[in-house]
Amino acid sequence: MVSQARSERSSETRESILVTAERLFALHGVAAVSNRQISEEAGQSNNFAVGYHFGTKQDLILAIIRRHHLPIEQRRTEMLAHIAQSQELRDFMACLVRPTTEYLAALGQPTWYARFIAQVTTDPVLRELFISEARSGSVSMQQTIDGMFRLISHLPERLQRERGDMCRLLIVHICAEYERAIQEGSAPSGSSWQSTADALIDALTGLWLAPITSRD
Numbered sequence: 001m002v003s004q005a006r007s008e009r010s011s012e013t014r015e016s017i018l019v020t021a022e023r024l025f026a027l028h029g030v031a032a033v034s035n036r037q038i039s040e041e042a043g044q045s046n047n048f049a050v051g052y053h054f055g056t057k058q059d060l061i062l063a064i065i066r067r068h069h070l071p072i073e074q075r076r077t078e079m080l081a082h083i084a085q086s087q088e089l090r091d092f093m094a095c096l097v098r099p100t101t102e103y104l105a106a107l108g109q110p111t112w113y114a115r116f117i118a119q120v121t122t123d124p125v126l127r128e129l130f131i132s133e134a135r136s137g138s139v140s141m142q143q144t145i146d147g148m149f150r151l152i153s154h155l156p157e158r159l160q161r162e163r164g165d166m167c168r169l170l171i172v173h174i175c176a177e178y179e180r181a182i183q184e185g186s187a188p189s190g191s192s193w194q195s196t197a198d199a200l201i202d203a204l205t206g207l208w209l210a211p212i213t214s215r216d
Helices: 002-028 035-041 049-054 057-083 089-107 113-120 124-137 139-151 157-184 193-209
Strands: none
Touching: 002 035, 002 049, 002 057, 002 113, 035 049, 035 057, 049 057, 057 089, 057 113, 057 124, 057 139, 089 113, 089 139, 089 157, 089 193, 113 124, 113 157, 124 139, 157 193
């Protein structure tokens, strides 16, 4: 019983640290937030609680990402089951966007994850960490990318990389801005995570299908 109670307290402490770190990173950026600040905000008297439970700051960031991974992965897997052989690029854009926006909508308010990811991806090292985790830890994401590139294989590799970067930036930062607007009460009347997703999917489809300007 003592061991079980200790295990439960440890799980509660880990969860409190994860939630607190996500919020602080989202609001202030990763570099500006120390492990000590996270411990204090999470109500831990031990200033080394973050290191004890998670290790390095990168380990903590990975733990936050993985905390949200499964429900997003499940949504994307379900969507892919319906459009696996689709010839419509828009279907694969939807698989990139909707699993995250639907998940954020289901969390209620406030949410911090979109802004957390935006902060993480502004750091070159952490951005690579996030991209690597997304590629290696998400079968559905890789299947979505494979389906998408099957339909835009005519684009030169250079343009595929450029537009891929644009695509990622749009998704990350539009979601972060809408999340911020909801919290601040400045979101346009009638807007929603669904309408934000619709607009993103329209824009991304147009981005990938845009004509190519000669660069001789």
